Amino acid sequence: MASKDQVASWTEEAVCPICLDFFTDPVILECGHNFCRSCITRFWDRAERNSCPECGKAFEDRILRVSWALARLADKARNHNLYRKEERKPHCEEHQEELKLFCETDKKLLCVICAAALEHKSHSFMVIEEAVEIHKNQVKSSLESLAKKESEIQLMEQQQKLNISGVLEESRNLKSHFKAWFVKLHQILSEKENRLLGDLQEENNKIENEMKTKLTEIQNNLNDVQRELVELQERMDQKDGVLFLKVRRNITGSFKGKRTVAKRWDVVLK
Missing domain, CATH: 3.30.40.10 (Zinc/RING finger domain, C3HC4 (zinc finger))
Structure with missing residues (x-):
């Protein structure tokens, strides 16, 4: 072995x-x-x-x-x-020396050869153990501060979630209210529509009946006039003067009938 x-x-x-x-x-x-x-x-x-x-x-x-x-x-x-x-222990990659110092100015680990270089002249150094302790305290302080901030943000998050929940609930209630209101409004409008349509239909039926009655009267008067026109034309076509004079009286009566028909037309048209 x-x-x-x-x-x-x-x-x-x-x-x-x-x-x-x-x-x-x-x-x-x-x-x-x-x-x-x-x-x-x-x-x-x-x-x-x-x-x-x-x-x-x-x-x-x-x-x-x-x-x-x-x-x-x-x-x-x-x-x-x-x-x-x-x-x-870690060594410097450039000089292969053990890293013993921490440059506060550049925030990097150095070996003793690096620390003596011109680029680090007048820089502030400390041993790694001391730097670790100092930075641990700084990190600890930052952790405490962040923990406190985290707690505050979590409270804000919870409050915001409650606010969002409240807004959503209020929105749902308003939607339900509006839906119920519009259903009622639609019902009222539908009833009013049916009532108005019924009144309009009734009025149309009344006007239509009156107009049909006047049309019937007009058609009756037209038939009377046409009938009298036929009779007058027959008399005008009479060749025998004696017969023509015999029916003069009837002709006069027929003209009176025409005046009566004209008056009936005036009444209908009014």
Whole structure:
């Protein structure tokens, strides 16, 4: 059985020197050193030059070859829980030194070499433990403030839900009221419509009967006039003068009848 030192030795071979965790998509550089593809890519982007974080060798092109052996080794170590990232302290990706300081100005972790760099000159630093304590207190205060705000917002939410419920209930009541009112209004209008239509029909029947009666009278007068016209025409067609004079008296009576008919027409037309 392999000793703990042996296990630790081959486990270290499966760890990326930048992220200090088991390799993910490991690649090998031209110098022979291995890194996670994402780790070395980010390192080159930050450094703005293609160089090895281990030996410092620079490369003209970004040539990354997949390391299948390391990929299998890392998967095996990861599956057997042989290494945990939190067991090792974090290191600076640029200088491979332990991160011991926190820059309050830039809000980032630094190693002692980073802190001495020109870009951090006159910045405010503190040890990580102290920074953690201070920021934990700040976070705790923020949590308490947010918890209080959350409680207030929850109360507002409940009140708003009650308001919405009240508005919906009032709306339902108004709808029911309006529906009942319009049903009653429709009933009233329907009854009034039927009554008016009945009165109109009755008046129309009355007028129609009167007009039919006058029409009958007009037709009777027309028949009388037409009949008298026929009689007069027959007398006018009489060739015998003696016979024509004999019926003069009747003719005179007929003319009187015409005047009577004319008067009857005037009455009807009025």
